[in-house]
Amino acid sequence: MNGEVLAFWVLAVGLVGSALNVVLSKNLFHSVLWLAAALVGTAGIFIALDAEFLGAVQVLLYAGGVITVVVFAIVVTERLVGERLSQTSRRILGGAVVAAGVLAMVLNVIRRAGIDMPRPEMTADITKWMGISLLTQFLLPFELLGVLLLAGLLAATYFARPEE
């Protein structure tokens, strides 16, 4: 058993475990913390796939930024009413049936697709290639992304502005 196989299984078990905790935990705050664990695990998967830059982006943006914002939203919306942080679920049976159906369908497609080609050797530095192509081939989408983020930021600030 080489390092990649071992890393994959450790990460996979951790990811599935924390994802299950995200959707099953009674405490909303615990759900968010489990989501942070799942997102860091995903960064590990990215690094196992030789995408170190994406792993760093994942940890910085998701585990750093998104989790902070979600915790902030929970503090704003839950503590004001004096309610506990617990949350209930409904239609658990129906949800499980739908999710299991989708999973079975996708796994069946993956099994029958015959896509198990060997993993090609790394030929170039992926991070360097991404940096160059973001500012040449993908310059327009990259700039549009900046505009989108600015618009999203302004809209979020407008929505959540203090009441007059």
Add this chain to the structure above:
Amino acid sequence: MPLSAYLSLAAVLFSIGLFGVITRRNTVGILLGVELMLNAVNINFVAFSRFHGTALGMIFTLFAICITVAEIALGLALVILLFRMRRTSTADHIDWLKG
């Protein structure tokens, strides 16, 4: 690990996220399920990209991550706005459009 192992892991994560979206009552809980599903798709992109030998899928993942961040910020702003107007963060209580 073969490509199908990564794809299967992403499929499992996607299904768990879907289960969360269907069963959660709290709007923030639903958003967490959506995050899990988007995350699973990103794993697929990176896995296909790595096994194909080009980094195009990784560029797409970078864009997907940034758009997801904008989406979650807007979604949470809406949750806060709805909470101000309705004093609730339960999705079932937001039924203004019910005829």
